[in-house]
Amino acid sequence: MNTFKQRILTLAMLAVASAPALSQSPTVPMPVPDEASIPKGPMGDAIKRGKALLTDTHKQLPKNVGNGLNCTSCHLNAGTTAHASPWVGLVGAFPEYRSRSGKVISLQERINDCFQRSMNGKPLAFDSAEMNAIMAYMKWLSTGVPTGTNVAGRGFEKIDTSLTPDPVHGKTIYGAQCASCHGAEGQGTKNPQGGYIFPPVWGKDSFNVGAGMARMYTAAAFVKHNMPLGQGGTLSAQDAVDVAAYFTQQPRPDYAAKAKDWPKGDRPKDAR
Template sequence: MNTIKLRVLTLAMLAVASAPALSESQTVPMPVPNEASIPKGPMGDAIKRGKALLTDTHKQLPKNVGNGLNCTSCHLNAGTTAYASPWVGLAGAFPEYRSRSGKIISLQERINDCFQRSMNGKPLAFDSAEMNAIMAYMKWLSTGVPTGTNVTGRGFEKIDTSLKPNPVHGKSIYTAQCASCHGAEGQGTKNPQGGYIFPPVWGKDSFNVGAGMARMYTAAAFVKHNMPLGQGGTLSAQDAVDVAAYFTQQPRPDYAARVKDWPKGDKPKDAR
């Protein structure tokens, strides 16, 4: 190797070595790709199928869904709404450590967590066409998000967990602000096809006690930013905590495997 080539190679190696590493906590703006960018052919078909499965989950995957919910009952606008647990960027965020599992898990495992908890159903096979379609959709949604970063708006909005809940006040808020869509008994509002226009928030067709939304402060964070639908941010943090304290404690399906959650002993105070 001549001197010039050696010098170029050395400079390139130094540039790589000195480049700042992407930290897990680094955040970037949340880009949402235009559907016109979905490619033609098998990959494009898989992306569209993945979106259909996630937005019409109850009907499309009856063997895997044990209640009346769709994935987009919580992941609003097909997983593209900030602070409504968007899927944008997730393809490059996993594998990731989850304290509830006490280990590093894959994106497929995280998806199946939702099927077993939020959907009160059964997991998908990792190599199934359905799982691959869901993964394809989430990969497409993550277009332009650097691997190892979190998008602004990932998960839910932070909420003050020192706030003391008042479920009696929460019931009055639910009656005034939530019951018109989600029903006086949390039963939701059905559509003519047998699904739900607005999902049930307790009862047999809702998420089970092992779901993240069954945790008071997690539910409060979602409510604070997103509810009432189209009027997100109009409730105070205290109101959100109060109404979450009311509806999360209503009857819902059990989840026996929750006894294995937080094996490291760091169980949150609002965990069911």
């Protein structure tokens, strides 16, 4: 193990040892800083670069993105929308134990998880200019959030995992509520620049089977709170589960490393 990785691991262990679990920590409102507060100079430039990388990922990082998505395809409004896995407060939440990894991971590792799974691509070097810019943006977004506190709206809204999915009904909902943006065949809606106005939800340009969004109940939680875009909350929990059961099971890229997920045996029932 090289010196840099040793240092990251040591910091992670110290942070976990000295900080309470977020589930036991107080929840605070999710503040979103005004862009006017971005400082001038090199740090401000890095923050702006980080936002550009996260909102235009497919174009900005073609060597690391293997599909047609941007990070903000799921982390809506540049990572500032509650229950759309916002980035506000994340800097103070990591290192964190992740059951899928079966270990404590850094925020850089979590970011690379998304590159390899949701973006079906390749990880960034921990000490790269791009990773540092992304971290700078997330640090700025976390301004005013005390370290070790949980931010209201973090992750996705909870969904009833006891609901029995009906993918046939889900196909009907998809055709009526989703296809106008995401395409009848899940292919998304492209823009003139070759990217996507609305992302594909299955097929070669979508997230792979190792992504969190490929899990039915995770996708259902996102859909219920955020979809259709601008009309979040209009679908019932059952409808959200049904439509997620339909589109998560459609063809998409594989992820060979998924065989190493949940090494401690606590694999969720909807894991691909």
